[in-house]
Amino acid sequence: MKIAGAHTVPAAREWAFALLQDPVVLARCMPGCQALERTGDGEYHMKMKMVLASMSGLFDGRVKVADSCPPESFRLTVEGAGKIGFMKGEGVLTLAAVDGGTGVAFAGDVHVGGTLAAVGQRLIDTTSRMLIKRFFEKLGAEIAAGEAARAAPYPGDLY
Amino acid sequence: MIPQAFDYSSPRSLHEALVLLENGEHKVLAGGMSLVPMMKLRLATPGRVVDLSRVPDLNRIAESGGVVRIGAMATHHEIETSPVVRGQCPLLSEAASHIGDVQVRNMGTIGGSIAHADPAADYPAALVALEARVRLVSAHSDRTLDAADFFLDAFTTALAPGEIVLELEIPAEDSSEGYRYEKVAHPASGFAVVGVAVRIKKNGAAISMARIGVTGMGPRAFRDRAAEKLLEEGADIARATAAVGAGQEANADLYASADYRRHLAAVHAARALTVALSRAS
């Protein structure tokens, strides 16, 4: 399934770019992320607990950041598998300065398989978009709360 | 198709239930029409299920002072057929009559439906159009929210861990009002591809009040205040509904694209308004 959208991050572009690649930030903002461990260059192992209505499932997966062109764009891959199914989202995030911070546009594919996909068709589009939205909301909140500043070193000379 | 083993509690009082639910991992069981299928597919694997069916009076439906109170455990069938609901907020009865099939209406409850917050559920359209309020209680809290603030997103509500929906408070509809719930049902699931609930008050030929609630189209039910305003300012139905759903996110699935859902919302808003107008006096 194709997925695309845009959200605004209340931070300047360079900072937003740094935050979006920061494992600590990612771990905090990815919905349900319980642990994120670096396994290689731009690669992380992730444990996630997805809770949605009465559904819940543990996912074990991988986050990968690639094709990094600071501060403009990078490719993000998030994949996970658990008993209730598996999912993979891959897309390119493009950052542009806008009023109030940085506009982050994304375009990519979400692929869901297993029980989730076989029985949850009418929900996949809605919920994928919701999870992405939650991620950006959380990121915004973290930035506002100054949490993010502590997580990521202030990229002084870039800013 | 077989759930995992789970513990089961069947509290006899609200207090007992709320204390049990202080453990945020426990799941409330109401009609089981949404929870049990998930458990059977093992998409939901609660360790303990707290069944509210034996808590007294949770399905009470009563009116006082122009407010209809509907207990969370009132079934869709009770709401569909209750003389109080039919008389005081018939829009909700009409919405209830469109839910699923007879079996589902006999088991499913309004509390379960709104707590589940399926984006394609029928009630939410009516509840936002009725400006209903939702009363939430936990072992140590009791608060009441506007329905519009209760539904946050797809399957996401303002319910905090340990909280349950206790009842709904619905301002009685004026007997001169016209109302209508129009639904496009998914041919497989029966859920609303789009559902539109409207209320209309007339002042002579003019519309003095309009409420439009839309479900199914987006991740949560919403009121289309722009269209309501246009109607109240004298626009005709076609013009007022042309842009219903504008600015709202729209869902897409195998059955209906986002654009088509938007279109359906506009068409059915117009149809619902036409019927509502004919019912208003």
Added chain:
Amino acid sequence: MATDRYLAADAADLVEVDYEPLAAVADPEKALAAGAPAVHPQWPDNIAFTFHQEGGDTEGAFRDAEVVVRQRITSQRLIPTAMETRGVVAEWRAGERSLTLYSSTQIPHLLRTLLAGILGMPENHLRVITPEVGGGFGSKLNVYAEEALAAFVAMRINHPVKWIESRRENFQATIHGRGHVDYFELAAKRDGTMLGLKLKLIQDLGAYHQLLTPAIPTLSVLMMPGLYNFPNISADIVGVFTNCVPTDAYRGAGRPEATHGIERMVDILAAELQMDPAAIRLKNFVPANAFPYATATGLSYDSGNYAAPLKQALDAVEYPKLREEQKRARAAGRLMGIGISTYGEICAIGPSPATPAGGWESATVKIEPTGKVTVMTGASPHGQGEETTFAQIAADELGVDIDDVLVVHGDTAVVQYGIGTFGSRGTAIGGTALYYALQDLKAKVKKFGAMLLDTQKVTLAGGTCTDEVSGKSVSFAEIAGAAYRALKLPPDTEPGLVATRFWEPPNFTFPFGAHIVVSEVDRDTGAIEIRRYIAVDDCGKIINPLIVAGQVHGGVAQGLGQALWEQAVYDDSGQLLTGELTDYAVPKAHLMPWIESSHTETPSPVNPLGVKGVGEAGTIGCSPAVVNSVVDALAPLGVRHIDMPLTPEKIWNAIQQGGRA
């Protein structure tokens, strides 16, 4: 082995599978494209087989044609969705070294033969029992792995094993149906005379061959001329592997696809020539005096009067008046459609040379010493009601009360070998075997009756045997008792009253009919309303009208399912997206139109009962009538064809595009 289903599910949950996803292809046309992932590495082009069929001079017909219409027409992948999923219980009796297998199969005897090979055990130590089954529709016309596995495990652990398929498993492990992409070309003269037909048929086979997978599209090709009188046909089948569930026989099996194709093409031709769709059909039908009729595909149509059901259906809707109403509706901006489908089908499958494992059927009739009649049929009914039909045949022939007849089926230890239930064959072949067994017995009963009455000529009726001369009679039960006590025997006659017949049909039968659908499309939403559904079916002689009505209704429901709602959808990775009944829309009671069902009766000369078969007719006749009707409704907008299922959004898009054009 789990001791209950909960434990089994828990244990299965503990299995962690680490999948290495391979490239997949779920669409047959994409599977044919260069560079597509290979479903089986040993067949890199994904082509399982090709098949060419030709009759007459098709190239010549197209050269002489004054008009040629072409259309790509799909018959989407469907999930059979029998009410009851599959289920198996296997019981091994170590002492007897015998295995009893309960299975919801359509072919108990074939299953036993094939399982004997799979399990490496003597066939006569194996007993297959098929109790009452909640529908098969072809999906249980297979030998499935679970049947062998349950048997194997039961033997291993020396304990009965039970396996019941869940609905999700049913959707992903039981065969699917249809899955055609067809490219049709129809050549004709300007006056509407059809000259020749070309077809390129791409069959989505799924990932593996099941029992009849490759045979299904060949049935489509055989029936592609429909009811029309033209000798020139050329067809090419490409059987394509995809990473999907195998396709196989599903109610209609190849004939709905063929009928949908030809009936859509005839409508497209009629539109092209601005002819009335009823008139163009009447012009091209095989004439009633041309039977037996040899088709360009090598079949011999047994009997027919193709104009009769169409005329009956046209009368039922008051066709000229209806077209007038349509004119007025159109003038008022409404989208009203009238759709006709005239189908022909091939039933009573089939003569053994044309059927993979024998096409005959068997019947044993026992008149018990008390005069009660036991019928054992090798056909294995699945809820179609042959228990009633066969009891009726026996009661009529023997002149006994229908309540005295018991029909037994589906137990290989009790019933003589038989073939099974599929291809609308039960009554035409199984019923005929029964008929002949009854003739044998009738003669014997009369012999005993004549002996007891001490006369020559007797008649059998009303439970008694009567001397035509003296009027004296003896009851059926008395005769039966005498045949078994055998105090005295007629000349050259053995004791007992049992007869068995295996009947090999000399030909298929070819039922036909006409369905008309009156529809109205909601211009604003694309929603379709079926205003009227007329079905006139000719299935030969009708034995039990109520049972025939049940078959027509159920068949039409499944046809509507394909026309309007059902579609198995896979994503590009081969994930089935319609994996439950919340997404896969089967027909439901409240969605059904009223079906105005009637019949014409053209007996088949192939069997003495004159019956043809009706199990699949409703499904075959339905979908083109619906699509023709909806396309007719949209014709003023320039719409020429829409593929099934006709979802409202698809219709709405067609209206939008038409409106713009």
